[in-house]
Amino acid sequence: MNPDRRTFIRTASAAAGLGLVAGCSELSNDEEEEPDDAGDAPEVITMEAAGADIWNQADLGHYYYTTVSGDFDVTVEVASLENVNPHAKAGIMIRESLDANSRNLMVRNRAGFGMSPQWRPRDGAATTSTTSEDGAPLSRIDGGTMEGSWQRLQRSGDTLRAYGSEDGEEWTLMVELTANEIEFSDEVYLGLAATSHDQATATTAKFRNFEGVEPDENDDIGAPLVEGSVSVDQVAxxxxxxxxxxxxxxxxxxxxxxxxxxxxxxxxxxxxxxxxxxxxxxxxxxxxxxxxxxxxxxxxxxxxxxxxxxxxxxxxxxxxxxxxxxxxTTSGSSGGAGDGPESASAFDPSDGFADVAPWLDDDTPIVVVDEPTREALETAISVDGPRVVVFETSGTIDMEASDLNVRNGKCWIAGQTAPSPGITIIRGGIWLYGDDCVVQHLRVRPGDAGQEPGDGWEPDAIQTADDSTNNVIDHCTGTWSVDENINAGYDTENTTISNCLVAEPLNDATHHKGEHGYNSIMGNNAKNVALMGNVWALGTDRNPRLKTGTETVVVNNLIHHFHDGMWTDPDTEHSIVGNVFEDPQTDQANIIGDGSVYAEDNLLNDGSTEMIEDSVTQLSSRPLWPDALEAIDSSETKSHNLANAGARPADRTDHDERILDRIRNGNGHVIDSQEEVGGYPSLEVNTASLDEPESGLRAWLREQALAVEQ
Missing domain, CATH: 2.60.40.10 (Immunoglobulins)
Incomplete structure (x- = not known):
């Protein structure tokens, strides 16, 4: 999206809101009221729908449908959807049966996350989507989601195609599913469905321009606590x-x-x-x-x-x-005030390859999170446009065993703006799907979330998604992951991960591979990754792993209590300078693999292992290096990083202090569950109004960061 279009951004599919059709009579399950003659006014279908979700292995919502046989081509405009919850959804649905666990395909508009297809491939199976790990490889659209309020579902033989549109004329194919992915009988149920993602509260969804099928029944799917309904009328x-x-x-x-x-x-x-x-x-x-x-x-x-x-x-x-x-709205400012102070750390986020929020200026809108809830945070990050997410509350945000997906780029999540003791996210991670994002001064602790092996719960703490570019993760804490803690995705460019505390990945928790106490991975072909001033600790492997095709600068990091240190895959190039390795748990070298490495001033404390194994090709000069980066002497790395790494170094929580004490004292170890070290935190909820300036927004954000860093 053009960052200069600040005054008006159409978001027909994101953050949808209240849309009521008052005075309409309800349809019974077997009777439809004929609308009055109103010329060419469109017919509006209003659906009231509650239910925990249409997702997972069984559905709860409302359905307006009929039975059809053979091929079909159906279109509808989702005119509005009440934002009872950002995960409320509405759209066209095909079902094999009316059972709650039936296989189905739904083209969904979600109140906070745009339009995308989802499907349950078999009766009773888990649901996936183009925005989920299992379904994403089938997506025909970047990020698995798109803008637009027009949906289209087409069946041709055993092939189903889901389309989206902003105007109902130009259609974009979102996914094509054959019988290999999902198979339906010749006769199926077809119509419109909605759910509020809230058992106690119904959402209101409005549809118009529904063509290609004529529903004649409406029923709840499953047994929501609040009964749903449908009404149809012609309205102005x-x-x-x-x-x-x-x-x-x-x-x-x-x-x-x-x-x-x-x-x-x-x-x-x-x-x-x-x-x-x-x-x-x-x-x-x-x-x-x-x-x-x-x-x-x-x-x-x-x-x-x-x-x-x-x-x-x-x-x-x-x-x-x-x-x-x-x-x-605008700021009313003429601008000014410069960039503000640099970080208290020797490594400022601007020292890496990423250009820190080049879209930010004094008219960039601020979105305020004023309560520590998943809904409040998801609403803020899902706005489709350049934005700075600030916090007028501290506390623990429970993601309820789900991830926080930043789908829209140009987002700065400024954890430094929260009052003490800041923000900690639990039972979920953060995925940066958008480009040009910044995340600062957050603690993310997914943990096992009460899940069992085989449940598919394998969260990362913070991850830049595949194909993303120009993202910054600075002064964050990532612990208790099941997959890895803080990562850069595959085929990413210009990523900076600086001053982070990356520790205590869960070793034997819910990962399908079994033991998996891994800290960080830079995905295949991640280019221009700067890893500066971080602490990797109390994990077995990937400290970090630099996968095939990666090009990284790994400078002045502390790696403590590890089995595998830095792992360089084939066809990779790295500048590895000023790092400290200590308390190795094996006899292998600290830098391993088959990559090409320029190594300088790396130090081993408390051990006798080789620094670089023979299979690593050693280069005579740096293959890459950011212009602004200056390394410090490795003799300073440990003390510097323990003082500066992690979220809010001047305002640390008990868990961060405990981890750092274990590193200082050398008495830490690998864990299998967060319950071994005190369990999920419950931070004090404090509120304080922010007084952001009319001008100098960038400088103000840096001042806020410095205030919690020193």
Whole structure:
């Protein structure tokens, strides 16, 4: 997305909001009310749906359907979806049966995560998607998700194709599934489905332009605590247009009345709210007797914030709203204040290969997380546009055995802005799918999450996803992973991992391979990776592993209590300078493998193992090196890193202090569960309002970081 389009960013598929059709009568399960004649006004289908989720091995939600045989081609526009939970979803679904565990394929719009297909390949099997590890290789779209509110599902013989569109005219193939991936009978159930991802609360999903099938039944899938329903009517429709005259505290919201649905006049107005707010505000209505554009001024907005808004049309009997659009207010600043102070560490994030948030300026919106919940954090990071995520709360954020996926790039997650004792994420990890992201001063501790071997629970703490570029992970703590702690993905470019505490990967937990106490991996063909000032400790392997085709600079890191140290695969080139190895648990060399390495000033404490094994090709000069990077003497590495590595070195939590004490005293060891060392933390929840400046946003973020580093 063009970073210069700051004032208006259409997000038809992300962060969808409230869209009610009031006054519509409900359909019974075997009866449909005929709508009144309203000319060419579109038919709107409103579905109320609760349920924990349509996912995993069984579903809970609501379904509006019929039976069909043979080939079909169905399209629909998801007009709106209430954001009861960012994982609320709505869309076209094909099912083998009405049983909760039936195999199915759903084209889903999710309230916080765009549009993508998901499917359960066999009755009772786990569900996957184009955004999940198992389904991602089949995705035809980058990252497995796309923008748009138009869905299409097509069956041709034994092949199913799921498409998405922003306008209902130009279609993008998202996935093609053959009988090898999922197989259906000739006669199947086909229709629309939704779930709120909340057992106690229903979501409202609205559909229009539904073509290719005529549903005649609606039922709950499974047994949600809140019963669902469907209603159909023809209503007046107002679409949302790009706002005008946007300033720091005001804007003119614009829309177009497209249909009066037979009414003499229609009231039009807007609902709007800051993206993380719970409550909507409404403008005063204007009465229109003919179609056309309209605009309404709003004021009292906060500067440099994202706002959701949508147009509403009310004909006196029915009310309809469009899916949310997004705009951001400006800062009102002329800029200035420079870049601010460098890190308290000898290694500033700007010393690596990544260009730190080149998109950031004084008009970049801030998104505030004001409570330590998964929903609040997911809402903030899922905004589709350049953003700085700041925290007005401390505490432990429980990801509930799921990962936090940063799908949209240009995101700076600024953990340094939280009041003491900061933010710790548990029972899940962070995946940076987007480009140009920065993550600072967070602690991420996935742990075993109460799962069992064979459940598929194999989380990383922090990972840059495959094919991503220009991402920074700085001053973070990653512990208790089941796969690895902090990694760079395959085919990535320009990644900086600096000043991180990477320790205590779980050795014999829930990984399908068994023992797997591994710290870090740089995926195949990861180019220009800078690993600076980190501590890798209390793991068996991958400290780090530099896989085939990688090109890295590994400078002034401390590797403590390990079996395999730095592992260089074939066809790799590395500059390995100023690192300290101590407490090796085997007799093998500290730098192993078949790669090509320039090595200088690396130090072994407390051992007699060789530094570099014979199979490693030693180079006479550095194959790569960032222009701004200056190494420190290896004699300083240990003390420097123990003072500076990890989240908030000046405000460390008990677990970080415990790990560092074990490194200093040499009495740490590999663990199999977080329960061996005290279990998941429960941090104190403190709140404090932030007072960000009108200008100098980058300098302010660096000042906030320095305040928790020294």
């Amino acid at each position: 429709v107002a679409s949302t247009l790009e706002p005008a005259d946007i300033g720091p505290n005001s804007a003119t919201l614009k829309g177009e009345l497209e249909h009066l649905a037979g009414a003499d006049s229609v009231d039009v107005f807007f609902r709007y709210r800051e993206v993380t707010a719970d409550e909507w505000q409404e403008t005063e209505p204007s009465s229109l007797s003919e179609t056309g554009e309209f605009g309404i001024d709003v004021s009292g907005l906060d500067a440099r914030r994202y706002y959701q808004f949508h147009a509403v049309a009310d004909d006196g009997n029915n009310e309809s709203a469009t899916i949310n659009d997004l705009f951001s």
